[in-house]
Amino acid sequence: MDIDVLGALAVRENGISITPTAPKPRQVLALLALHADQVVPVSALIEELWGAVPPRSARTTLQTYVLQLRALIATALEGGDAAEGDAVRTAKDVLVTLPGGYLLNSGGGTSDVKEFDRLAALGYRAMDAGDFPDAAQRLREALALWSGPAFADVHGGVQLDMETRRLEEIRLCALDQRIEADLKLGRHRELLAELTVLVSRYRTHENLHGQFMIALHRSGRRGEALDVYQRLRATLVRDLGLEPSAALRRLQRSILMAGPENAAAGKAALPAVAGTGPRADRLVRA
Template identity: 75%
Template sequence: MDIDVLGALDVRENGVSIAPTAPKPRQVLALLALHADRVVPVASLIEELWSGRPPRSARTTLQTYVLQLRELIAAALARDPGQQDGAGGQRRTAKEVLLTLPGGYLLSSGGGTIDVREFERLAGLGYRAMDAGDFAGASRTLAAALDLWSGSAFADVHTGTQLAMEAKRLDESRLCALDQRIEADLRLGRHREVLAELTVLTSRYRTHENLHAQFMIALHRSGRRGEALNAYLQLRTTLGRELGLEPSPRLRRLQHSILMSGPETALGPTPPARATRSAPDPDAGPLTPTH
């Protein structure tokens, strides 16, 4: 089974999509797919479907959705009658793909690909490469992780409490990986290559200080000092108007560095890679000019 949740939901058994079009069975499949090979409690599925207000028939209705999913799985398995599992030589059945277990249900991936787990694996490798100072390897690995995304997580699924929380977590993980990939590129001198991307990102994430710091650095290194300073002023205005905050001390040091320095601005030490950050680490040291 191949599972994609980093964008539109797509779950394929034997190469055939088993994703239903009806909203609630699709929600059930999405939550099972995200936690593939692990038991998803009935209570979690009911919470996802009815957000704390389940009907009396909730368990029966959930069982109906599970049966609908098994019908789709059975149809996909039937496309290859010769398919065998790795143990007993027998073709898997729908009940062996979507199992009923004490307390919940389990979707068995059968060793197939799961995009979210591949993203987490590659992102972890990228963060370790950043920690080791291997910026080329970090950029390459984090770019491969980000290429697995085709849109927001569960983009075409109606999300309840559980999936909305998971989608937010995954989107934060994506932003953290993106932040680190851009930082790696800046350390490799690719400031002109990331300018267009940072223009879009700073418009989308209007209060994300680290992205704005990277944008300022890329602009300044490209000989666009005035635009770099204007980016700081725009961020300061946005932070004050929307959050009642001033830019962090580290960002103020960066502004001062650009005011006083020549055409190059160096990045300071790399902040911790595995924590999602909305601003530069104020303890990471000043961003100082190089001449």
């Protein structure tokens, strides 16, 4: 089974889609697919579908959705070409009923979330070891697995909304570290266009603004770097009632005190932005 959730939901068995078009069964499959090979409690599925006040018929209706998914799985199993000697799988082997919940058996197939986690972990380890070229490459590969917001075409309930926020957070952490690695490699000019878009999208994300300030300063654009700080400060004060972090204030002072930029060298000694490890600082989506 191949599972993609980092963008549109796509689940394939034997290369054939088993993704339903109806919204409710789609929600069920999305939650099962994200937690493939793990038991998803019936209570979690019911909360996802109906929130805190489910109808009396919730369990029966959920069982109907499971039967609909198994029908799609059975069709895919019949239409696929099993290799000689492979054990014959049934729909109940793929979507398993267990005490208290259901389990989607991936059969050792692919998962874009698991691959993202693997590549991101390699990137983080490379960052810790100071191997910035490998870190940038691994994190770039991890981020390339995303084709849009997680579950982009699924109308999510409580559970999926929570998972979507979690996945977006880990994506931003990987993005933050990839940009950090690129800055370490002197790619500040290459980052300017990307960071222009990112700070517009995440208007109170301090790490991204700090990285943009560094990239601008090292590109000989000190005035614009200071403008980025002032815009961020105004947004933080207006929207959150907060001043920029101490690390970002130190970065601003370093840029203010710097002499005329050597745009060609781009070697200004600036402090690191706080929290540029695998967790972003003060993340609030615009």
